[in-house]
Amino acid sequence: MPDREHWNALYGSREETALTWFEEEAALSRQLVARYATPGQPIVDVGGGASRLVDGLLKDGFGPLTVLDLSDTALSLAKARLGARATEIDWIEGDVLDWAPERTYSVWHDRAVLHFLTEPERRDAYFNVMANALQPGGHAILATFDLDGPEKCAGLPVARYSPDSLRDALAVILPDAFEPVTSQRHLHETPLGKKQEFQVSVFRRLSPSGL
DSSP: OHHHHHHHHHHHHSOGGGSTTOOSSOHHHHHHHHHHOOTTSOEEEETOTTOSHHHHHHHTTOOSEEEEESOHHHHHHHHHHHGGGGGGEEEEESOGGGOOOSSOEEEEEEESSGGGOOSHHHHHHHHHHHHHHEEEEEEEEEEEEOTTSOSEETTEEOOOOOHHHHHHHHHHHSTTTEEEEEEEEEEEEOTTSOEEEEEEEEEEEOOTTOO
């Protein structure tokens, strides 16, 4: 699988802390998850890889936690870092577009997976998996490059979104399945000091009746 090989090569080529998307604390993601979930509610970090979000969520008493990523190299880094606590996480190596979750979740968190799905059919497949994975009343936290953000990342092209364009894309594919809750700008600074403009949007999963 070219995608898996690409990400394994990236994670294997340098230290985790030197990767452009590295965050020491994943502070914003941690705050948003805490806003929309309580301990005991299931949370999935899509494309979580070696992210330190799960470290913080474990410290805060959240769980059960699932991390899904294409890269077994990235997941191995996270497991090694967490040590014995890694057994508290459900680690899934796989492509989100092929994922059929065995449970539903209260929070779906994605920092910078969606914007790599530049083909409309792949993006639409992602939205359908997300809808099936979320409980009614659950929340999707989606962070992508904003319209003035980078055009490429990790050597790959990206699809940039504003909160409005992301809302509209989701509504076209899944009308009446989600409602927008909030959105905000976020400026990420890479380990080399480069600024990357993100938008972070939160959507609530509606019940089949739309209530």
